[in-house]
Amino acid sequence: MTKCKYKFNARQWSKSHVVDSPVTGIWTCPHEAYNGVDLCPFHLSKSERDQIGITDDEVQELVYQKIQQPGYKEKQFIDANLPGLDFSGQTIESKDERAINFAHSTIDGPIRLGGSVVDQVLVLSHAEIRDFDAMDATFSERVYFSQATFHGACDFSRCCFESVSNFKGARFHTTPSFATTEFETASFEGTLFRYNASFFGAQFTGGVDFNRCYLGNSDFKNCCVEGSAMFRHTVVKGLFPLNQFKCEDVYLGFYSPDNAIIDLGGAELSDFTLTHPYTRNILYNISHATLGDGHIQPEDDSMNPFSYIYFNNVNFDGFDFSSYHSYFEELDWEIHSYPDKFESSMGRQEDIDTDLLESTYLKAKNGAKRVGDVRGVSKFTLKELRFRRMSFWENGQYREGLFNLMYGAIAGYGEKPSRVILTSVVTVVAFAEIYGLILSSDTSLVDQILQSYTLSLQAFVSVVFGGGAEIELLLIRLLVGIQGFIGAFLIALFVYSLTISVTR
Numbered sequence: 001m002t003k004c005k006y007k008f009n010a011r012q013w014s015k016s017h018v019v020d021s022p023v024t025g026i027w028t029c030p031h032e033a034y035n036g037v038d039l040c041p042f043h044l045s046k047s048e049r050d051q052i053g054i055t056d057d058e059v060q061e062l063v064y065q066k067i068q069q070p071g072y073k074e075k076q077f078i079d080a081n082l083p084g085l086d087f088s089g090q091t092i093e094s095k096d097e098r099a100i101n102f103a104h105s106t107i108d109g110p111i112r113l114g115g116s117v118v119d120q121v122l123v124l125s126h127a128e129i130r131d132f133d134a135m136d137a138t139f140s141e142r143v144y145f146s147q148a149t150f151h152g153a154c155d156f157s158r159c160c161f162e163s164v165s166n167f168k169g170a171r172f173h174t175t176p177s178f179a180t181t182e183f184e185t186a187s188f189e190g191t192l193f194r195y196n197a198s199f200f201g202a203q204f205t206g207g208v209d210f211n212r213c214y215l216g217n218s219d220f221k222n223c224c225v226e227g228s229a230m231f232r233h234t235v236v237k238g239l240f241p242l243n244q245f246k247c248e249d250v251y252l253g254f255y256s257p258d259n260a261i262i263d264l265g266g267a268e269l270s271d272f273t274l275t276h277p278y279t280r281n282i283l284y285n286i287s288h289a290t291l292g293d294g295h296i297q298p299e300d301d302s303m304n305p306f307s308y309i310y311f312n313n314v315n316f317d318g319f320d321f322s323s324y325h326s327y328f329e330e331l332d333w334e335i336h337s338y339p340d341k342f343e344s345s346m347g348r349q350e351d352i353d354t355d356l357l358e359s360t361y362l363k364a365k366n367g368a369k370r371v372g373d374v375r376g377v378s379k380f381t382l383k384e385l386r387f388r389r390m391s392f393w394e395n396g397q398y399r400e401g402l403f404n405l406m407y408g409a410i411a412g413y414g415e416k417p418s419r420v421i422l423t424s425v426v427t428v429v430a431f432a433e434i435y436g437l438i439l440s441s442d443t444s445l446v447d448q449i450l451q452s453y454t455l456s457l458q459a460f461v462s463v464v465f466g467g468g469a470e471i472e473l474l475l476i477r478l479l480v481g482i483q484g485f486i487g488a489f490l491i492a493l494f495v496y497s498l499t500i501s502v503t504r
Contacts, residue, residue, distance in 0.1 A: 084109020
């Protein structure tokens, strides 16, 4: 039988499309030409096949026969015109491991691989695909969909890719589903998801690459990546859900044409890099998450990246706050705020529950303690106790709130020994003036001042050190007792505050 005369010039194609082809040189079709024509059924157009009586079922059966034959040429269908291919529930394998190659082909009908097991390398690079159904399919070898275009429904949910899956530069003009799919190593670099995609519950045992990809607000909730995940120069929009996202090493570098929120609620990021675009229109909402060792950096050095990160009840497990002290100082160590332009999506900042804020700063304090950041511990402690006071007021616990207020005013919650010293000086002076008004003396004004201040100073330390002059006037004795109690309390508070400062 005569061979098909179809040829595909890969060099010419690559030059005209300004992109490399998976085919090299000039490919000549290895299949037999159909009776009476110069081309095989795979390179005849649909109308040409209809004219000579070749049905779609016959083409599909012929494809299935070819891919089971040994040799690499028999499995090549380069730049073919094919009807739908239905291999649902079948095992696609051959006696050798040669790739099944549909590169540059146009598949007019649906490809159905639901429940199938594909034991061969599968190439659909640069293919034009209408519908693709691979639900519950298993791909044992590498698959290549690079630069492929999907025009219709596309379902990869519950698939298992046991080897490398390559979707680089693919175009999805629908909403594909990769929900609960298991990947080994996958690449979606430069891929366009025109109407979003679902990766809900997807598992990546190797790495995954979404660099320079358009994701819109695709769903990545409950994803798990055991290797590295790359989102460098990745375009998103609106609310981008990464809830419960788990990854050992992730790079987050998103862009958006408008304001966008990256929702990392419940995420677990062991090691991460987070960059902020110069456009300043992306907010990272990190709530109830766990953050390990991370690096946060802006593209614009004049930008404070923490202005665009909202922390809420985050467990910090190895995050080094000390590397970002200058940023935190600029924000007065406030990590729960965000720009007003995001309030329409996030809600008013004034409405954030104070119990949550107290817990947020408690966890931040504990995180700083884990990495030995004493300054961070001190600053977050102050924030924690201030929000605790607000919580007391809101819940009607006025006694606890008053005590918290006094503790903060007198000692800065044990973080500011200088406040205790100032309170002590004010106490000594105030009582000295009171004693000066009560005590009557015929001595000079200087002696009266010395007498009242000496009495006040002695009374202040009397409970701790004892001593002091005998006083007959009952009112003075009462005041001395009160001042002695206050003095003992302030001295103990000073020792406590100083101890905290020294031990840190």
